[in-house]
Amino acid sequence: MEGRNVNVMETINKTSWEIRNDIGIITLDNPPENYLVQPDFVHIETLRKWTSYDYLKGILICGAGKHFSGGGKLENLFRMIRDKENINETISKGKAVLEHLENLDIPVVAAIQGICFGGGLEVALASHIRICSDNALFAFPEINQGVMPGLGGTLRCPGKAGFAKTIKLILSGDMINAEDAQEMNLVDFIVSKQKVFDYSFNLLQKLTKDRPLPVINAVMKALKNARLLSIEDAMKEETRMFCELALAEAKRRNGLQENQA
Amino acid sequence: MKIPECSTVQLVFDEGIGFLELNSPPSNTMTLEFFREFASLIGFMRDQQEFKALIISGHGRHFSAGADVPVLLKEILEKTETDKAGRLAGVPEFLSNNYKSLLMLENLNIPVISAIRGVCLGSALELALFSHFRLCGEEAVFGLPEASFNLVPGLGGIYKLCCISGQATALVRVLKGSTFTAEDALKYNIVDKIVPKKALMNSALAFAREVMQDFKVEKRRLYIKKYLS
Numbered sequence: 001m002e003g004r005n006v007n008v009m010e011t012i013n014k015t016s017w018e019i020r021n022d023i024g025i026i027t028l029d030n031p032p033e034n035y036l037v038q039p040d041f042v043h044i045e046t047l048r049k050w051t052s053y054d055y056l057k058g059i060l061i062c063g064a065g066k067h068f069s070g071g072g073k074l075e076n077l078f079r080m081i082r083d084k085e086n087i088n089e090t091i092s093k094g095k096a097v098l099e100h101l102e103n104l105d106i107p108v109v110a111a112i113q114g115i116c117f118g119g120g121l122e123v124a125l126a127s128h129i130r131i132c133s134d135n136a137l138f139a140f141p142e143i144n145q146g147v148m149p150g151l152g153g154t155l156r157c158p159g160k161a162g163f164a165k166t167i168k169l170i171l172s173g174d175m176i177n178a179e180d181a182q183e184m185n186l187v188d189f190i191v192s193k194q195k196v197f198d199y200s201f202n203l204l205q206k207l208t209k210d211r212p213l214p215v216i217n218a219v220m221k222a223l224k225n226a227r228l229l230s231i232e233d234a235m236k237e238e239t240r241m242f243c244e245l246a247l248a249e250a251k252r253r254n255g256l257q258e259n260q261a
Numbered sequence: 262m263k264i265p266e267c268s269t270v271q272l273v274f275d276e277g278i279g280f281l282e283l284n285s286p287p288s289n290t291m292t293l294e295f296f297r298e299f300a301s302l303i304g305f306m307r308d309q310q311e312f313k314a315l316i317i318s319g320h321g322r323h324f325s326a327g328a329d330v331p332v333l334l335k336e337i338l339e340k341t342e343t344d345k346a347g348r349l350a351g352v353p354e355f356l357s358n359n360y361k362s363l364l365m366l367e368n369l370n371i372p373v374i375s376a377i378r379g380v381c382l383g384s385a386l387e388l389a390l391f392s393h394f395r396l397c398g399e400e401a402v403f404g405l406p407e408a409s410f411n412l413v414p415g416l417g418g419i420y421k422l423c424c425i426s427g428q429a430t431a432l433v434r435v436l437k438g439s440t441f442t443a444e445d446a447l448k449y450n451i452v453d454k455i456v457p458k459k460a461l462m463n464s465a466l467a468f469a470r471e472v473m474q475d476f477k478v479e480k481r482r483l484y485i486k487k488y489l490s
Binding site: 160243246 | 331333334335337338341343347348349352353356357359360363364408409410411412413414415416417418419420423424427428429430431432433435436437
């Protein structure tokens with residue numbers, strides 16, 4: 001079966017959405033640097049709606065043009081504080097968006113080129129696979145303005161890079177290149193800059209095209225359990241999911257046999 | 262010490278070391294009988310003080326091609342409780358016992374070393390992932406092919422692979438379902454060392470003798486650095 005396409009693009013908060021071959025594409029669409037207009041760069045309700053199509057098999061996150069994202073504009077944040085807006089609530093909404101992406105039971109791939117700073121890096125860290133171009137640059141520059149990453153970067157980064165390297169990255173505000181980022185496990189694959197979108201899209205297609213959704217969902221749930229549960233609880237759950245799929249597969253094979261008979 | 266007699270797997274004790282061999286050649290398929298016998302042998306070892314190390318390997322050319330899927334599916338269909346709508350109500354005990362025996366293996370407080378030659382697929386790779394150390398021959402072939410027949414690894418393989426190789430590698434390897442080489446396995450931390458096929462058992466034995474003296478599982482990385490790199 002050919003994948004479905006939703007050609008009508010939706011753009012909200014400088015974030016765009018379309019579906020190609022059953023893959024949802026989220027584009028941070030505020031060129032040139034694709035700054036996130038606010039921490040919830042897409043409203044959580046909108047994101048839930050976008051990701052609720054039951055035929056979706058994967059999500060690709062990318063930036064429009066040359067860059068992934070320069071992150072949040074701190075001036076906006078400081079303005080919000082001056083205007084006594086509820087900054088806590090705004091940041092919580094941003095965190096909820098990233099948690100929603102991370103907990104989806106279909107794979108989320110970040111296709112990163114150019115700059116991937118601050119909030120942009122936090123979006124990438126919430127993805128399941130990070131693919132970057134050889135010219136990509138990564139940093140948590142928040143420290144330069146006297147603040148820290150606020151969208152879970154402090155929590156997700158140590159899981160990949162370890163505490164020592166995370167502390168250095170956050171406290172120095174230094175920029176690192178693609179190779180250093182791979183060395184630190186912040187990215188999984190490096191490709192040439194012309195190819196990063198196509199490579200990421202093709203990988204998602206290759207991983208999901210021939211797999212039924214229940215299989216994809218079970219794998220993603222097992223990976224989520226690996227992040228959240230003890231080994232005993234995770235294994236119990238993995239065996240339960242296996243059993244569920246095995247039951248369906250056994251019935252399917254029996255059905256095939258009966259049809260042949 | 263009286264080692265239980267088994268038909269699909271063999272345990273031999275020699276100079277403090279247990280040699281556990283998967284023994285249903287040619288591909289050492291892990292049958293229902295194998296899982297029962299394996300669990301009883303690991304339980305036996307847990308209760309003995311004499312074992313100071315365990316080396317797991319396959320008889321003949323291969324480690325193992327994994328579970329006997331058609332029989333496993335049939336057994337699941339027969340033994341699984343379902344509700345009126347035909348949905349899963351409870352996991353059959355024999356399946357839970359399988360993953361529990363891998364946890365028991367991992368929790369043995371002696372070094373557990375898998376020596377892998379030939380194919381190591383599906384449940385066999387899961388078994389290897391629950392050992393503390395993995396050595397392989399240069400021609401070894403690895404894979405978790407379950408997704409390609411509409412299943413997933415179900416013995417903690419996804420969990421372990423995620424911890425050992427990282428989320429992205431686990432996701433790619435499990436969803437692709439394709440096989441990969443010893444070099445890839447080394448890159449993913451799935452094996453700790455590649456050795457010439459003919460030297461595999463001797464390398465595993467030499468390594469076991471080094472680490473069995475003073476084994477502490479939390480020093481795993483240190484032993485690998487000291488003896489396997």
